Amino acid sequence: MALGYKARKRWSLVILLVGLPLYIVAAVTVVNWLDRPPILVELLVYVVLGVLWALPFKFVFKGVGQDDPDGK
16 A cells, blocks of 8 residues: 555654654663673674664655645
8 A cells, every 4th residue: 555645744744743652772782781881892782773763754754855746
C-alpha cells in the first residue's frame, strides 16, 4: 500500500518527533551496556546506529521535502 504525499509528511513528523528521541535513548542505553568502550568503538556504534534508524523509514522520507506532486 503506497502512502500519499500528505500521509508521508505526517508520518515523517511523527517519526522525527516521537520515534527519533526514543531511538536516541535506546542507542545511549546500548552504549552504556558496553561499559564505557574505547572512544573509537563508541563512535563506531553511534555511527552505525545513527544510520540504521533511517533505513526502515526510507520510503516515508523520500520526496517529503519536495513540492506536493498533486499540486493542491
